[in-house]
Amino acid sequence: MTANTPEQLPPHIQLIQMGAAATSRTVCVAAKLGLADQLASGPKSASELAGPMQVHAPSLHRLMRTLASLGILTEQSAQRFALTTLGEALKTGAPGSARSSLLVFGSAWQRGAWDYMEYSVQTGKPGFDKAHGMPFFEYLAHHPEQGIHPAKTAADLLRDLPRDVIVSCSVIDEEVRNRFVAFF
Structure with missing residues (x-):
């Protein structure tokens, strides 16, 4: 599945995303859960990650799709997600880690x-x-x-x-x- 990258979105949608507390909370929750560390070895689905991360798989899937819409993850076939260059900065200890x-x-x-x-x-x-x-x-x-x-x-x-x-x-x-x- 291909999602719009942030720079492809219309300006009003970009501004709404910037002003939405939900956007920053989404990224912060991904950081707190260590999602990027879980994806460091390659693409995985929410169902593969839910057990080791001790989270609800359908909710994790929604989080991952939202992160894909922000350009942090990319959704691949079979509902698997991978880190983008931006998402790499969420990994613990990565150069330039955020x-x-x-x-x-x-x-x-x-x-x-x-x-x-x-x-x-x-x-x-x-x-x-x-x-x-x-x-x-x-x-x-x-x-x-x-x-x-x-x-x-x-x-x-x-x-x-x-x-x-x-x-x-x-x-x-x-x-x-x-x-x-x-x-x-």
Whole structure:
């Protein structure tokens, strides 16, 4: 079965997909389930994956078809799906992996902060602080289990940058930059 790739969709559909929370949740759920890791060895059907992944096969099939419509998977014969180049970035530890980032962005504590984006634009104050009653790093100090994926995200994003580039990066807040430098 051939699905439209994102660039083939009409502009209004592309914008609706961008604005739909369901789209980001779909990608985040795929990351959380480790779907790309399951498909790393080659195409598989939802029924083949459901047992090892401990999920409902028909629901997984719908998730996989949605991911195909987003260009992350491609549907092949016999309802088997394979990773696209974009989907490869969902694999754990892959060069340029986005998995840790998606696990952070898809987490309840991060989504709650994004609910205050309008507040942040209106006031110039961090939405995260409003959502959680404290700044990001203070929150992580109180909830160290939540810091695992942000640390992996930072490592993934900064892995190939020389230390002096990280230190000199003017777009990173000084406190954040100092904490990242200390992390490495």
